[in-house]
Amino acid sequence: MANYSNDEFFVPHLQLVNSLFPIRTSSFVPRHSLKFVIYKKMKQTPSQTVGPYFAYGLTPEQYLYDFKSLVGHQMASPIDQKNTITIVGKVFDGEGVVIPDAMIEIWQNDGENQLFGRFGTGTDAENRFIFHTTKPASVNGQAPYLSVIVFMRGQLIHSYTRLYFSDEITLNEQDEVLNSVSAERRNTLIASQNGSVYEFNIRMQGEGETVFFEI
């Protein structure tokens, strides 16, 4: 393992590691002689489950706790923005039972709008998640999509998926990511349109299991 450090990224935590080896910094190694800066690697902090009791910490106002929410599910206002849409869906476990203690986050960035939303499935009468947002535009010819992050008790590490739109037939057919998924599972990523409402169900396991991504 090489032991170059770049001054800019040098932090005290690394000194212990460095003290075992000759320290070489950019003052010893002329920068122009390095083709690549080689970083020290620290171990990632392991993930743990969000658990069953996240609501008063992460979605307090939605669950009527006396603490200000950072974000909610109103990502865009129909008064201020055009093309507002509603996303609704449920999360199902491996036996097809609706999960009432999941938390869904949505992030979208089409270069124009950067929007983030968060909603728990514990307050709707049918345990749905609901988001009000705008439909993103296509970026570099890709089919438009939302990034979706799924958290729940029983997941030691969160899951990433994407939500595509059923009315984007042409772009969906040409999309590199959608085409990297087997044809029989592709539909699990496509929300079905009904007017301005898109329905997107997430199945954790079994028949119709949603495609989850390693990103």
Next chain:
Amino acid sequence: MTHLIYNQFDYEVHPPRLSPEYKSTVLRAPSQPLVVLKQSLSELTGPLFGDFKLGEFDNDLTKNAIKNGEPLGERIVVHGKVMNENGQPIPNTLIEIWQANSAGRYVHKVDKHDAPLDPNFLGTGRCMTDSEGNYKFYTIKPGAYPWGNHHNAWRPNHIHFSLFGANITNRLVTQMYFPGDPLLQYDPIFLGVPPKGRELLISKFDLSITEPNFALGYRFDFVLRGHGQTPFESL
């Protein structure tokens, strides 16, 4: 300008999705292999909370829910640094915090554990890292509590955290434990982490941050996913 490619989860330290000893994973873990995704604009960006105005006592859980007195329990101060795998500090990033009270009871309506609620303790807060990636907050040491995973199952004392980092590949939800807790060796959530990762979830007692006559100090650093080698232009 060079495009950074963010590292994937390091499964030498992260728990697997299916971890049958933790029974809830059995019906909730994806069973199909994950599809590797080429990162694009949405993955390489994420929400930034620089504009979010934190409440005055958001970083002090001993004060942010006071109704008629001080919350009960052992006052502690937790601090540390948020950085990425490359050792670069992550400044101005949001940390969200939630936990049980000193009796091992959550405010959450679903928690039916027969232990008292504390009228002066909500158990949630948040803070931002400073320009050097450091954070600090005050709270009450959480109690252990029983849960239904198996006979006589008890969760070790822990604090829940949620972090965002530079973009959505950096997203992290985790739990911090306390040194020397005898319940760790029996806890399937903690043990779901491979042996190489477990120590990384245990805070260290820190006399240097301990405040005399006031609060015990603990240190806990967060390391979020980093990015690969950056091509460096020759001059």
